[in-house]
Amino acid sequence: MSLKGYLNFFLAGSLLLILIASYPALVMLLPFPRSMELFSEIWILGPTRMSEGYPFNVSANKQYGLFFGVRNDLGRSAYYAVYVKFRNLTQPAPDSLNSKPSPLPLVYEFRVFLADGQKWEMAFNFMIRNVFFREDSSLVSSLSIDDVDFQVDCLSKWSSEYSGFYYQLFFELWLYDNALREFHYHDRFVGFWVNMTG
Amino acid sequence: MSILRPSLVFITVLVLASWFSVGARFAAAGEDTVALAISNGEDIINSAFQTVLEAEQAGANVSRLLISLNSAEQLLVQARFSFRIGDFENASRLAERSKEIGVVVESEAAGLRDLAEKSWHERFFVAIAGSMSSIGIIASGSFIGWRFFKRRYYRRVLGMKPEGSPDEP
Numbered sequence: 001m002s003l004k005g006y007l008n009f010f011l012a013g014s015l016l017l018i019l020i021a022s023y024p025a026l027v028m029l030l031p032f033p034r035s036m037e038l039f040s041e042i043w044i045l046g047p048t049r050m051s052e053g054y055p056f057n058v059s060a061n062k063q064y065g066l067f068f069g070v071r072n073d074l075g076r077s078a079y080y081a082v083y084v085k086f087r088n089l090t091q092p093a094p095d096s097l098n099s100k101p102s103p104l105p106l107v108y109e110f111r112v113f114l115a116d117g118q119k120w121e122m123a124f125n126f127m128i129r130n131v132f133f134r135e136d137s138s139l140v141s142s143l144s145i146d147d148v149d150f151q152v153d154c155l156s157k158w159s160s161e162y163s164g165f166y167y168q169l170f171f172e173l174w175l176y177d178n179a180l181r182e183f184h185y186h187d188r189f190v191g192f193w194v195n196m197t198g
Numbered sequence: 199m200s201i202l203r204p205s206l207v208f209i210t211v212l213v214l215a216s217w218f219s220v221g222a223r224f225a226a227a228g229e230d231t232v233a234l235a236i237s238n239g240e241d242i243i244n245s246a247f248q249t250v251l252e253a254e255q256a257g258a259n260v261s262r263l264l265i266s267l268n269s270a271e272q273l274l275v276q277a278r279f280s281f282r283i284g285d286f287e288n289a290s291r292l293a294e295r296s297k298e299i300g301v302v303v304e305s306e307a308a309g310l311r312d313l314a315e316k317s318w319h320e321r322f323f324v325a326i327a328g329s330m331s332s333i334g335i336i337a338s339g340s341f342i343g344w345r346f347f348k349r350r351y352y353r354r355v356l357g358m359k360p361e362g363s364p365d366e367p
Contacts, residue, residue, distance in 0.1 A: 003351060007344070014340035021332030024325040028318075077254055077264055079247050111271050113247065113264045148279060178248055 040078070041071040041119075042173045044190050058194045060131040066192075068171060069121035072114035079176035081183045084108040084145060088156040089166045094189045101172050101185040107152060108145045126169065131196055138165040138196050156196065164195035232277075232286045235293040239274050242300035243267060249307040256314035263303050263310070270299035 001009075045067040046053035055064040072078045083106040087093065094102045112120050129149060130141040136158040142151050156165045170191025174183040247267060254260045277292035 003348065006347065006351065010340060010344050010347070014336060017336045017340075018333050021336055022329045025322070025329040028322050028325055077247075077251060077260060079244075079267075111275070113267045113271065115261050115264050176244070176247065178251060181244060181248075 036073075036075075038074050040074060040080070040173060040175070040186060040188060041069075042082070042171060042188050042190050043069045044171070044192060045069070045121075054192050055194060056192075057197045058128060059196075059198045060128050063125050063127045065123060065125045067121055067123050068110075069119060070112060070114065070173065071119035072116060075116055077113065077115050079113050080111065080186075081174040081176070082110040082112075083172045083174060084110075085170055085172065086140070086143065086152045086154055087168050087170070088154055089159055089162075090157075091154075093168070093170065093191075094172055094185070094187075096187065099185065099187040101174075101189075102170070107143070107150045108148070128194075128196065131198075133165075133198075140167060140196065143169075162195075164197075166193055166195055168193050228286045228290075229281075232281055232290045232293065235290050235297070236274065236277050236281060239270075239277065239293045239296040239300065242297050242304070243270050243274065246270075246300045246304035246307060249304050249311065253307045253311035253314060256311050257318055258307075258310040258314040260307065260310065263307055266299055266303045270296045270303065273299070 043051075044054070045051055047065045047067075049067050054066070058064060068082070070080055070082065072080070083101070085102055085104045086107050087102065087104055091104060092102050094100065110122070114120055124146050127144045128140055129144055132139045132141065137155055138158075139153065139155045141153050142149050144150070154167060156167055158164075159166055168191045170189055173186045173188040175186040176182070177184050246263075250260050250263050250267065253263070273292045273296035277289045277296060280286070280289035280292060
């Protein structure tokens with residue numbers, strides 16, 4: 001090997017050693033990207049804490065129990081708000097294409113702080129309180145969540161397609177924006193349909 | 199006598215009306231005060247969370263603070279509920295307790311953030327000093343090593359004898 005070849009070999013070796021020596025300082029200065037995906041999860045489980053047994057044919061003044069959960073995988077602590085809303089078949093659901101929440105008023109609200117990788121699950125119960133039926137329509141005037149009554153006044157027409165008076169109880173996930181200092185819709189929602197039977 | 203009775207009734211009605219009016223005004227004032235207390239509680243919790251995030255970003259362990267924030271939030275939920283059902287006294291008490299927790303969390307988070315930042319600066323100084331001195335040692339070692347190698351290389355090359363040289367037997 002010529003002297004120039006040895007010089008290149010020496011320089012490459014020295015540079016490698018310098019890179020290794022500067023690694024501890026570089027790690028503290030440069031933000032290394034995380035390889036994992038950052039996201040949040042929400043879910044509803046049935047009364048047995050499984051994804052089964054969700055109430056479907058419901059009657060007034062009967063209590064139904066469910067589980068609701070949120071998990072934070074955003075790589076930092078997060079402050080979540082969960083807005084519970086109630087709608088019929090024709091009222092607007094959240095718009096997943098445009099990341100817009102449902103414009104319907106919220107019935108109930110949960111808020112929780114979660115560390116990265118932490119999940120929060122809570123049991124909750126709901127009961128349809130006052131229902132009025134008239135010919136081809138039903139009106140749910142109030143429902144209770146965790147034994148607290150809320151006025152909803154939601155009218156549903158008889159659905160000949162699905163044969164029933166359908167309502168949906170759904171949960172929108174909102175995330176606290178530190179820059180704006182307010183909650184914004186986090187583009188996630190879950191819900192379940194119920195058929196009001198009497 | 200006939201004038202006295204209507205006058206008495208009129209005065210009684212006036213007194214009762216003024217009592218109700220004052221009572222309603224006090225109730226409205228109480229409602230406003232409690233609504234403001236709840237709103238303040240929300241602001242304090244939001245601000246505390248902001249500081250907790252800063253502490254977390256600086257490298258502090260904030261899991262205990264998040265538990266406290268959840269307790270404060272629970273109290274605010276109860277305060278909102280009490281407010282809704284007209285129990286303003288309880289709502290005010292709960293909102294105040296929530297605010298107290300929020301203030302403590304914010305102060306602890308600020309302390310943790312400062313501590314974590316200080317610790318980060320110390321570690322950074324050690325890392326920089328370690329890296330710089332290592333780089334210096336490597337660079338000078340390489341330079342000295344190269345000079346030594348180069349000298350040996352020349353000595354070896356100069357000591358070589360070409361094939362078929364005249365002093366060969």
